[in-house]
Amino acid sequence: GAGVSQSPSNKVTEKGKDVELRCDPISGHTALYWYRQSLGQGLEFLIYFQGNSAPDKSGLPSDRFSAERTGGSVSTLTIQRTQQEDSAVYLCASSWNSGSGREQYFGPGTRLTVT
């Protein structure tokens, strides 16, 4: 079946502009996660959705970052007034997140470059 998809695959933007990153999870997966990974760095958790609500948004680095999920499916991560330190690969993952089924399936990521 279809895996997690993300768009765009690459995004170059000027400092100060807003960007929107999209994630389409695996159909039926109730949990959706956003992470980011800077060059040579580890995985950094940003936000977790269960259905349309976000019980854990503790990883969002500042109030310039926001995310929403609609219909228990598609999610959008928005970064306002982008800064150069926002440059990273933004990864989305989805999961059943229930009992023994907590494995996450990742999308290919969006590479964001802020110039």
Next chain:
Amino acid sequence: DAKTTQPTSMDCAEGRAANLPCNHSTISGNEYVYWYRQIHSQGPQYIIHGLKNNETNEMASLIITEDRKSSTLILPHATLRDTAVYYCNTMGSGSGNTGKLIFGQGTTLQVKP
């Protein structure tokens, strides 16, 4: 989630079995052991998970010790494409668990021809 420790790096000859160890000595009774890997410039990839019984799928086998304090991921016939960083995690099964992943340094497996 319990802390895990893994060797920093390992080498394996192509076609041989790769055995990657992980220590999780403080794992609690309802926590599963999960393995992921990340190939260079790609997103993480789920491999396998287990609670206490050994598990096998099309990618790998997972051997968990009887006391559950350690486990070994086995790639039975390693190929060059298995060169990656391998991460061992533990994750609780309770309803309050968010499931968010926190990766340690992992083991960099280099498969050599």
